[in-house]
Amino acid sequence: MQMPAGVKYDAPPFSGVDNATTPPRYVICMSPAAGTVLAARGDGRLCINSQGERWRETDGNGTFEVAADCAWDNTSCANLPR
Numbered sequence: 001m002q003m004p005a006g007v008k009y010d011a012p013p014f015s016g017v018d019n020a021t022t023p024p025r026y027v028i029c030m031s032p033a034a035g036t037v038l039a040a041r042g043d044g045r046l047c048i049n050s051q052g053e054r055w056r057e058t059d060g061n062g063t064f065e066v067a068a069d070c071a072w073d074n075t076s077c078a079n080l081p082r
Contacts, residue, residue, distance in 0.1 A: 008036055009046060025050045027064045046072075 009030040018025045029047040032038035044058040053064040054072040064071075 008033055008038055010034075023050070029057070029062060044070075 010033050011030050027046040027047060027049045030044075031045045032043050044056045045060070046054075046056055047055065047062065047064070048054045049064065055064045055069040056072065057064075059068050067071040
């Protein structure tokens with residue numbers, strides 16, 4: 001199946017709500033679509049969680065870590081591939 005023009009990220013099925021916490025917590029991540037420049041350069045997944053943290057990660061653990069991930073509002077992202 002060919003991706004529609006302009007699609008840059010794939011959204012997996014969402015199943016990440018932790019109802020055992022109060023309030024419930026979630027993490028949503030989208031991966032660069034296969035065959036795009038973003039995927040080829042290892043741009044990482046875009047993630048957001050219920051605490052309002054937004055980051056681009058390359059380690060794949062779904063947890064924001066200042067030392068390993070890059071916040072969306074950080075324009076340098078020097079620690080991640082470009």
